[in-house]
Amino acid sequence: MNCLTRTLVQTRQPVLVIQRGMKKKSKIPVTLLKDIPRVGSAGAVIQVNKAYMRHELYPKRMAEYVLTREGPLDRTKVVEKGSGAAPSRTHVEAQQKVHSMALSNQETIGLIMNLQPLVFERKVVVAADGGAEEGVQAIYGSLAKTDVIKALAEEHGIVIDKDALSMDDKIKSVGEYRCVVKLIYAGQASFKARVVPTKDESQQQQQYFSLKK
Numbered sequence: 001m002n003c004l005t006r007t008l009v010q011t012r013q014p015v016l017v018i019q020r021g022m023k024k025k026s027k028i029p030v031t032l033l034k035d036i037p038r039v040g041s042a043g044a045v046i047q048v049n050k051a052y053m054r055h056e057l058y059p060k061r062m063a064e065y066v067l068t069r070e071g072p073l074d075r076t077k078v079v080e081k082g083s084g085a086a087p088s089r090t091h092v093e094a095q096q097k098v099h100s101m102a103l104s105n106q107e108t109i110g111l112i113m114n115l116q117p118l119v120f121e122r123k124v125v126v127a128a129d130g131g132a133e134e135g136v137q138a139i140y141g142s143l144a145k146t147d148v149i150k151a152l153a154e155e156h157g158i159v160i161d162k163d164a165l166s167m168d169d170k171i172k173s174v175g176e177y178r179c180v181v182k183l184i185y186a187g188q189a190s191f192k193a194r195v196v197p198t199k200d201e202s203q204q205q206q207q208y209f210s211l212k213k
Contacts, residue, residue: 026050030063031095033102033185043099061185064098098185105186111158112181117192118151124174124197137174143195144170148179171195 027047032040040046045066048057057063122139145165152158160181167179174195182188 028053029066030057031066031098032057032063033099034062036062042102061102061187064095066095102185105183108158108160109181109183109186109189111156112189112191115156115191117176117194118148118155119194119196120147120151121198122174122195137197139173139195139197142170142172143177143193148193167193 026049028050029045029047030053032042032044032046035041039048048063053063053065058065120143122141122143125138125140145162145167148167149160149162149165152160160183164181164183165179166182168177171177171193174197176192176194178190179193180188180190
C-alpha cells in the first residue's frame with residue numbers, strides 16, 4: 001500500500017462519522033382530531049416526530065397529516081410550520097370538514113354505545129303439527145342490514161351507511177345478534193339486534209308447549 005492509498009483510507013472514516021453525527025430527527029406538522037393531554041387540543045396544528053405520527057396518532061385516528069402540492073412534478077409534500085406559506089382556502093375547508101366529521105362520528109359512536117337492544121318482530125315458521133319447532137325458531141324472510149339501519153334512523157335518529165355496519169348478512173331465526181358500527185376518526189361500538197316472534201304467535205307458542213308438556 002503506497003502513501004497516497006494510506007492517506008485516502010485514513011481520511012474517509014472521519015468524514016462518515018461526521019455525516020452520521022449531523023443526522024437529526026425530523027418533525028412534521030399534523031392536525032389533531034382529538035384532545036390529547038400534554039400534546040394539544042382538537043383542531044390544533046402542531047409539530048410531532050414522524051414515528052410518533054406513523055405508529056401512534058394516525059392509526060388511532062387522533063391526528064391527520066397536513067398536506068399540500070408543490071413543485072413542477074406536482075408531488076405531495078408536507079408543509080413545514082413557519083415556512084411562511086399561508087394555507088389555501090381549499091386546504092382550510094378540507095381540514096374543517098375532517099374535524100366536523102370526526103366530532104359527528106364520535107357523537108354517533110357515543111349514542112350507539114348506550115343503545116338498548118333493537119327489537120324486531122317476525123312471524124315464526126310453523127311446524128307440521130301446528131306448533132313452532134323447539135330449539136332454533138326459523139322465521140319467514142330474514143332480518144337484513146337495511147332493516148337495522150332503518151330502525152336506527154327511525155327509532156333513534158342515528159344515520160349510518162351500510163358499509164359502516166357489520167353483522168350477519170341475513171338473520172333467519174329468533175334470537176339476539178351482535179352488530180358492530182365502525183366509523184372513521186371515532187372507532188367502533190356494538191349493540192344487539194333481537195328477533196322475537198310476533199305477539200300473537202308468542203302467546204300461541206306458550207299455549208302449545210304448555211299443553212305438550
